[in-house]
Structures are given as C-alpha cells and as structure tokens.
Amino acid sequence: MNYGTAISLAAASRALKDYNPELSKEALRVARFIWDDEHNRQANPEEQTYSGRFSNPEFMKSIECRAAFELWRSTDYEGYKTRMNELLPTLLEQFNRNASVIAQMIxxxxxxxxxxxxxxxxxxxGELVEVDKENPYGVRISTAGWAGNRNIVQACITNYLLHRSYPELINPEYIYRGLNYLYGCHPCHNLSFVSGVGAQPKKVAYGSNRADFSFIPGGVVPGIRILxxxxxxxxxxxxxxxxxxEYVIDLAASYIYLVNAVNSLLK
Structure with a gap:
C-alpha cells in the first residue's frame, strides 16, 4: 500500500504547488522516498502475508506503474518513465481494471x-452498450454488500477521460448518466444522493451528525444497496x-470532479 501513498502524494504535490509550496515539496519528497525505499528493500518471503488483490502480481505491477507515472509527471525524471514503460504491458493486458489510469496517461x-x-x-x-441491458438507468448498479455510487461515479469519470482522447468512441451520455443517477434517476426513491443538492436531497445520513437524524450539505452517500x-x-x-x-469523503471529491467534467462538456 506504500505505492498507493506515493501515488496520492506525488499527485498532491502538483495540486499544492502554487497554493502551499512548502507542503508541495514535502509531499513530493515523501513520495520519492517511498519509491526509493520500496526498490531498495529486500523482500522476505517468510513475511509475505498479503491476501486478496495484494497477493496478485499483476495488481502489484499495475499500482507500481501508477506510482511511476505520477512521479514522472511531478518530476520529469526519466527513470520513472522508464519503469512505467516497462510495466505498461501489464496495465494494457487488464485494460478494464486499469482503464482509469490508462485514460489519464494517454x-x-x-x-x-x-x-x-x-x-x-x-x-x-462495446461493453458500455451491454450495460444498457442490465437496468433502465444505464449504469452498473452494485449487487454486493455495499451500495455502489462510488463505482458509478468513477466509471463515469473514466468515460470522460477516454472521451477526451477518443470522442468518436465514447458517447458523452455515458458520462451524464452518473449525475442523473445520483440526482434521483435510480431505484427505491427519487431522492438526490448529494445532501443539499437537488429538489429532494438526502436529509438523513451517516456522518458526524448521524445521531441527530440530519444531514451535512455536500455529503455524498453510497446509495442503493441490493438486498x-x-x-x-x-x-x-x-x-x-x-x-x-455513510458520507464518503473521497466520493464527494470524485463527485465534484464529475460535475466539473459534465460542465466542461455542456459548455
């Protein structure tokens, strides 16, 4: 998971560059330290207790590739780009799993x-067209134990990034549907899943306010759970x-990104 931290810090260093130069430098310093530390450490097989996706060599290569990409963007150091290019075939072999980062790279x-x-x-x-057959809403609704607004928003952001590079292949409708779904075009009821946004927004949510049976404006909840x-x-x-x-912090940030993406297309 260190690579995930390096990805976030390297990207944050660019966002913070003008706003908080000192914090930007510190974020990049730590990201580079993590990269060097990971590549200088000798693995001890007896200590490998990873499970799930972290035991998947392809997943580990893909997340290392993402770290190399973000560090390259933040530093222009060719060593990161070289490693990224070495790992790219692994990302491309599992395109659907890595579509979001590949779309950012293009x-x-x-x-x-x-x-x-x-x-x-x-x-x-072609697979997006197949999603249309799953339900009337044109998005992939999660059937797992956790509601799926996060996946829906992320999928629409990926579609937006791919649309920018291949506008003739990705229909903008596959971007707009994410907001349509959040704002009330979904099963169960027609409330907006963004508190304080929409004609009928979510007013009872799980945040620091949950015992008050109230809401926090701007919070975004996971949404419809399929029992x-x-x-x-x-x-x-x-x-x-x-x-x-539950109000999900990174989902709120992704929602803001998607809103700006849709606005840029509608302009």
Whole structure:
C-alpha cells in the first residue's frame, strides 16, 4: 500500500504547488522516498502475508506503474518513465481494471501509444452498450454488500477521460448518466444522493451528525444497496446503515470532479 501513498502524494504535490509550496515539496519528497525505499528493500518471503488483490502480481505491477507515472509527471525524471514503460504491458493486458489510469496517461504519451490503446477502447465502448441491458438507468448498479455510487461515479469519470482522447468512441451520455443517477434517476426513491443538492436531497445520513437524524450539505452517500435476491433499499428514516447512507469523503471529491467534467462538456 506504500505505492498507493506515493501515488496520492506525488499527485498532491502538483495540486499544492502554487497554493502551499512548502507542503508541495514535502509531499513530493515523501513520495520519492517511498519509491526509493520500496526498490531498495529486500523482500522476505517468510513475511509475505498479503491476501486478496495484494497477493496478485499483476495488481502489484499495475499500482507500481501508477506510482511511476505520477512521479514522472511531478518530476520529469526519466527513470520513472522508464519503469512505467516497462510495466505498461501489464496495465494494457487488464485494460478494464486499469482503464482509469490508462485514460489519464494517454494525453502524456506519444501517438503510437494512443494507437495501441484505441482497439482496447473500442472493445470497452462495446461493453458500455451491454450495460444498457442490465437496468433502465444505464449504469452498473452494485449487487454486493455495499451500495455502489462510488463505482458509478468513477466509471463515469473514466468515460470522460477516454472521451477526451477518443470522442468518436465514447458517447458523452455515458458520462451524464452518473449525475442523473445520483440526482434521483435510480431505484427505491427519487431522492438526490448529494445532501443539499437537488429538489429532494438526502436529509438523513451517516456522518458526524448521524445521531441527530440530519444531514451535512455536500455529503455524498453510497446509495442503493441490493438486498438478495433483487430488492433495492436506501433507508431515508434511519441513518445508521453506513453501507447505504455513510458520507464518503473521497466520493464527494470524485463527485465534484464529475460535475466539473459534465460542465466542461455542456459548455
């Protein structure tokens, strides 16, 4: 998970550069330290207790590649770019899993890379059409134990990034649907999942206010949870179901990004 921290800090260093130069430098220093520390450490097989995706070599290569990309963008150091290029084939082999980061990379790569990725985006666009058949809302609703607004928003952001590079392949409608869904076009009820936004916003949510049965403006909740076999639920009268009504900090940030993306397209 150190690579995940390096990704966040390297990206944050760019965002903070003019706003807080000292913090920007510190974020980049720590990101570079993490990279060097990870590459200088000798692995001890007896201490490898990872499970799930962290035991997947392809996943580990992909997250190292993402760290190399963010560090390269923040420093222009060719060593990071070289390592990123070495790991890129692993990302491309699992395009759907890595579509969001590949979409971010495309504007910074050469035309040869863009041509290489194009057939993968064509296949991805074909799969988006299949999503239309799953439900009337045109998004992939989670059927796991946690509601899926985060995945829906992230998928729409990925579609936006791919649309910027391949506008002829990705229909903007696959970007707008994320906001349509959040604002009330979903199962169970027609409330907006963004507190304080929309004609009928979410007013009972799980945040620091949960015992008050109230809401925090701007908070975004996980949304509709599918109870087996196929019953959609999002309680509006009980804030303690965090899998449906918990305010998620990074989801709020992603929502703001998606709103700006949609505004840029509509202009």
């Amino acid at each position: 504007p910074f790569m050469d035309n040869a890379f863009k041509k290489q990725v194009r057939p993968l985006v064509e296949a991805y666009a 087996k076999p196929d019953f959609p639920e999002n309680r509006e009268d009980y804030p303690f179901l965090w899998s449906e009504n």
